[in-house]
Amino acid sequence: MSFTRTLRAVGGAVVAGALLFGTAPVASADQIRHEQWPLRSFGADDVWKVSTGKGVIVAVIDDPVDGSHPDLKGNVLPGKSFLDGGTADRPDGKNEHGTAMASLIAGHGHGPGGSDGVKGLAPDAKILPVGIDLGDKEESYAEPLRYAVDHGAKIVNMSFEDFGDTSPAEKAAVDYARKHDVLMVAASGNSGSSIPRLPSAAPGVLAVGAVDIDLKVWKFSNYGSYIKLLAPGLHIRSAGVETPYRLANGTSDSAAYVSAAAALLRSKFPDLTAGQIANRLVKTAGLPDDMKGKKLPDPHYGYGFIRPSKALTANIPAGSKNGPLPALSEDSSKASGSGKDAEKATQSDAGMSTGVVIGIVGGVVGLLVVVLIIVLVVKKKSGRNGPPPGSSGGPSGPGGPGSFVPQPPAPGPYQQQPSAPGAYPQAPPTHPPGR
Template identity: 60%
Template sequence: MSFTRTLRAVGGVVVAGALLFGAAPTASADQFRDMQWPLSPKSFKAEDIWKVSTGKDVTVAVIDDAINGSHPDLSGNVLPGKNFIAGGRGDQADGTSDHGTAMAAIIAAHGHGPGNADGVKGLAPDAKILPVAYPVVGDGVGHVGLGGAIRYAVDNGASVINMSIAPPFITDSAKEAVAYAVQKNVLIVAGAGNDGAGKLSALAAAPGVVAVGAVDKAGQVWDKSNWGSQLMLTAPGVSITSASASNADPYVQGNGTSDATAYVSAAAALLRSKFPDLTAGQIANRLVKTAGLPPSKAGLTLPDPHYGYGFIRPLRALTQDIPAGSKNGPLKMPQADPSATASGASSAGASGDQASGQKSSGIKPMLLVGVGVGVLVVIGIIVLVVVRQKKNGRNGPPPGGFGGPGGPGGPAGPGFPQQPANPYQQQPNGPGAFPPPPNQYPGQ
């Protein structure tokens, strides 16, 4: 059992994603729906969201514990997936941990009963879940670790990867896999951690990852939500009701940046369904530019270490007129993964083989002679031109300064054109700030 999985088993809430598991309150199924405050008219306005997008045709990979795909609120929305821990499928939870099932339900549960009015419902109820059960640490130590799990998710159709986890470190293999996902246009979302510390989990802090913190019903940051300069967004993560892996006790309630991460992944699924041509970075851009803050925090300089750019407001992200922006949006790009560009690697390898096969400089004597003759010819032409210019009195620079029109002193001004400033560095209180301070939270 890996380090992170051990912490999950002891105490229930130690690392990002661990739920505060307890006995589910005695209630009918529809009362569990009522307990899902993020979906309410005072928060996300889920019923209005589902008129615009339900996450249809989008696959979200949940890299976590195995998922109970037969749960009545998830049945039909969970793909077989893969279990990198015990082998076999990822949709057959053994009932020892509810975590993966809870995250899947926050994203894509559809409820059950007449009109699916009973049980819990996810924010993107028509999205598909690709369950990827995995060991957190130990890449290359007798089993496939996080890097292999990420690559499996990318190669099997996921356009969003939810990682409500906090491994104590990430290996080079995992970093390369994150870069691979980014190059394949897959959005990766990870939890900041549940220690209340000023340091994000190693995974959330990695370039290319959307790092998520947790807020409560009032939009205030949860006191155990980790924080830091890499934090990008926050989302509901306090008193979250979701599905359990157990058929005997089918619902659980908990707190954590795990739950917040799942809500951000679900919002991304809604956006990827409505805007299939946007890149992963442009999806993150819509979430960031429509994020909000509680009224008491309206003057914060963004991104703020505790809030990032603010808490997600999915309805605004779906409906506001927002320019697509740059390909990468607010994402910091990881180093390129060579395996994602096989053709480029092949061409580089070919040139490398050619170079290694030459023991000397590779310049043949006859080539040197030809180069020398060419230089002499060019010098002769230059001398001839200079002599003629002196005779005709044409020694000045061309109109518009050196280099012709557009050179120094010309219409284009000095030097090269200036690049536009990075919009993600603007301050929230200035003209054109990114994003503008919101008016309220909860709500849209």
């Protein structure tokens, strides 16, 4: 049994004519860097004196990444495309969402001193691209997530939203990542909705919303009790595929910046757990003056917007291994094994496998045959000798004591919801347009 899934990128892009290479008039490379306002907001030049993300692998589960882009070349590992089974370090046609996210995380610019083009917040981190189909089709992020964990990722960026419920296989994959000390970061979505979107709302995943240049929550950023952090998500300049650069709005970009901040921290504090890294981000997050003193996490602000410089330098106790994330239950740990356990978890996504159903049916038929033989033997003896004194004779009816009435496996189709639109950077948009 399979279930229809809808995965959708949660970032929208627009070709901003005069601002892109290849259009007229042509923007200068230093203009592209100047338009990366989040780097100025973060104080990136000071941040990079402390950490650049060196030695950390960040998986990007998304469209395949263009590893030949001048601002990414050398920072993208081969990875794997779950679309065709090949590597994921080459662009997938016109789809550029994965390339954009990778550039916000680990872009290094180009030209003298890397001063031109797009630079990521963790320019020395490595990107492990894990290609999936973000369109409407039967899709699951369970196997891609396990692949990322098994191939060295310490952070996994998931800038997409899943319109459906978490399948058993996906829950097991999230638990598997947590058991292996991998921090998962996901975008909350761009529909201004309180309906939880997955994987951001899955327990143990760091859910991220978007703020604008004034550090106010974007009105289309999804909200709810599961939101943990905010990061820049409006008018975000990133690498493209059809054109060298793109401009976008969305919580996709916000999640990428949180993943990059986590890479900076994992590079500087390699002995901290994933939960303790999340703890540093949460404990140093900022809030507008009118939010200070309010109970946190707030449904819209979470614990606040990330401040990477403070997260890297503040004196913060390590705290519990889970930090702000829920504890991983013992049952979840057992369900998150690899190998055959992973195969069983994946099978559970589609209900009982054919082999299991055949086995159950065969067992029931065998049991009924044995019961029938016993009944015939007893009846034959009863015909010869009569019932024993005081007995009423006759076997139990169906469902009586000691009987077994097989029940069919309960179906578990996902409850689909309408696709949420993405967002383009026209200001101010009256509604969130499509991807």
